[in-house]
Amino acid sequence: MNHLKKTNHQASRESFRDSILSPKRPSAILALVLMLFMLTVIVGGCTQSGDEARQQIIVESLDEAAGQAEAGTQGQAGGGKAAGMADRAADNNDSSEAVREPATTIELTDMMGREIKLDAPAERIVVLAASDCEILYAIGAGETLVGRGEYCDYPEEIFNVPSVQSGSETNIEQIIALQPQVVVMSIMSQTKEQVAALESAGIKVVAMNAQDIESVYTAIELLGKVVGRSAEASILINDMKTAFTDISTKAVNASASASETETIYFEVSPLEYGIWTAGSDTFMNELAAMLGMKNAFEDIQGWGEISQEQVIERDPDHIVTIAMYFGEGKTPVEEIMGREGWQGIKAIKNKMVLNVDSNEISRPGPRLTKALSAIYEFIYEEN
Structure with missing residues (x-):
């Protein structure tokens, strides 16, 4: 994959947000996601410890990975x-x-x-x-x-x-x-x-x-x-709640005829650097529920590393990736669609793989509504 690039890093104690140095090119930032995920087990010098601290690190890694990579690029807009x-x-x-x-x-x-x-x-x-x-x-x-x-x-x-x-x-x-x-x-x-x-x-x-x-x-x-x-x-706050409710209501109505609840898999770190996903106790898990779907990995607490075999076994109906693309090589969607052994997954067979703006979906702020809107439109209106 040319849309991501590894980079070295000195910090081993702080969260991803605290660990970012100024890279020479924005694509290097995404490569840091895996490295700093693995460093969460040795986080120190902070005000939290244990599982809660590790979960917060992942949240902030997403936030700032997207933020740095987005600098100098234009974020995609949600609709509605x-x-x-x-x-x-x-x-x-x-x-x-x-x-x-x-x-x-x-x-x-x-x-x-x-x-x-x-x-x-x-x-x-x-x-x-x-x-x-x-x-x-x-x-x-x-x-x-x-x-x-x-x-x-x-x-x-x-x-x-x-x-x-x-x-x-x-x-x-x-x-x-x-x-x-x-x-x-x-x-x-x-x-x-x-x-x-x-x-x-x-x-x-x-x-x-x-x-x-x-x-x-x-x-x-x-x-x-x-x-x-x-x-x-x-x-x-009221605007956000209204937007979430409106989208959720439309999603529930649109999925009412389905024989069973569909599943969605969020890929927050790509294959090249080890796959990580969002489990329970994350805002992405809440977004899945608002879409009338079940998070394929809701049994994982917080943010966790998973294997390709687990994704294949769970056979999600939809895949959402937050990887960044800088115009070189395969796009994140193309990379996922072409993975060896993934061709039997429903999301791959039905081409239900979406690359969502990283900043919108990873920053715990007002633009989460735009991320949810983008996913809703892709699943229920464009396909």
């Missing part, structure tokens, strides 16, 4: 109401349309359970994760961003914001120099030392940990409180 909702959210950063709440003391609990008090809504923020940046813009608070993680690449206007080193190369001095009031970073992208350094400089640290759709809503609500945009956050 969900796509329109996400596009409107991206354009919602006009301060004339967003009403800031009056200055008042704000008390909140971040997603690590820490109690945080702000004297007023934050006006200067550094956000390290791409999904959190997308949320900030979607609630009309993009103007509060004074620094972003270097892999935050959506919406387009975010490139006007200075980037800071994040991941294993997080530069605390660089962040402090931007004089933010608040730094938003994931649980897995922070160490006690980093938090202590920021807090000693008078900067509040808000930890995020969105792993499923409900926690995406929590993240949106939390960021809304931080910037005094709770009303806009509620609107965004």
